[in-house]
Amino acid sequence: MSQSGFVMALLDPDLPVPDGLIDGAGRPAGRRFSVYRNNVVGSLTEVLEKGFPVLQKLLGAEYFAALAKVFLRSHPPETRVMMLYGAQMPAFLAGFEPLAHLPYLPDVARLEQALRESYHSADSIAVAATDLAALSPEDFISARLQLAPTLRMIRSQWPISSIWAANTKETAPKPVMRAEDTLILRAEFDPEPHELGQGAADFIAALLRDETVGTAMDSAGSDFDLGATLSLLIAGNAVTTITRPEYAQA
């Protein structure tokens, strides 16, 4: 019996139990093989439940478990590190016909996957508000800000920030249908999603491309609230380096 035959039978319950597997008395193994089938499905389902709790809440535990079974059979892990298994869940959901009437689900899954990534990302030391305030206006405009490896941003045409909040916090308002940009910050160990105001996602996207603060502000448009966005980034320990022009050129 080859391991590839064993794997195929593990993932497809309609296939017969592979030959050559027996019990202690030499009889065919029969449902003893199901222990391995159940372990694989059960352990991977548990990984997905832990990774996508809001998705599970939105769909109900029973539906989610059934969905997980379809997902894990078509997308078994390609990594041995289970903390991030499920990276293909957003794409899977986007193509999953029975849930096409809930078009925001793939982006909810993206948000949850980004939270997991942030949780395990590298630690870094953040600059303080006073470091930014110490810059002259000219230096500030031409500075570049390096952002923490724990930071994630998700732009969606759906209100995924509000949906996430409504399913994790008791006091959150009911989501209204609109586009939302979400920024995930990890001030210490626990990543938190924040809904971004007008222009802030364009500003942060420019910083991530290593543009200067001035260029990033230009890309953010006229309704952009610079003070609020910088406060959010500083409070989330998300700015790790300020590069002033003279150092950049040195």
Added chain:
Amino acid sequence: MMFDHAKHTLPARPGVGYKPQHFAEILQDPGPVAWLEIHAENYLGDGGRPLAQLRHLAERFPISVHGVGLSIGGEGTLDEAHLARVARLCDWLQPASFSEHLAWSSHDETFLNDLLPLPYTQATVVRVADHIDRVQEVLGRRMLLENPSAYLAFAGAEMSETDFLRELVSRTGCGLLLDVNNVFVSATNLQFDPVGYLADFPVESVGEIHLGGHSVDADDYGAHLLIDSHDAAVVDPVWQLYRGVIARNGPLPTLIEWDSDVPEWPVLGQEAARAARILAPV
């Protein structure tokens, strides 16, 4: 920093499988718990709380790193990228012990997240020994290999599990991790005598013992089929077998393994205290 020998050897006392929900209580009052075991794959991230907690714990306790993903029994070559990640963790942590399983868990690119069984044949010995050699070479240390829990057997088996393990030890110089619950589970499921198995086990190579709980199911014929679920207290017959091993071989580092339906810290502490009484009878 001075090399602290005590942190780099597992003491012949009780340890527990570390669960993050017990972090504060372990540091405050570990009771009889003298060391901790972690699953390597849960600590392969780049940062955050898991590694920060581990850094704290490693200052205070010897740590055993227990791999669950190397697939040492796999037909293909080892996943070198994964082995390198495990090596990086061990280089940083300098654990007191590294162990893995006599099992396979991946095939080609697919990882199954379960410990799958091997036929005990000459061909399998050669392959598994090659993989153990490679792991020991990359990690730069001797590893311990754990006996599996079995739900079925292979018609083509050429030798017993104990002979298979002895052959691996002699080829690779690896040590063994004796899981007494696995012995009890396999003995029940495959109808052999666990006392005879333990009498035949190469105990002189054992560097660590595992004790865990199991659940009870039934096979097609209504016979007991025990599942190695790590979700309950250690049962009395397993304590009995363990007492026999310690009486015969002297005290060994002993882990209480409880991975799902994890209880409050005091319950784990009581299990560890029970092991402590057997290891050092008053």
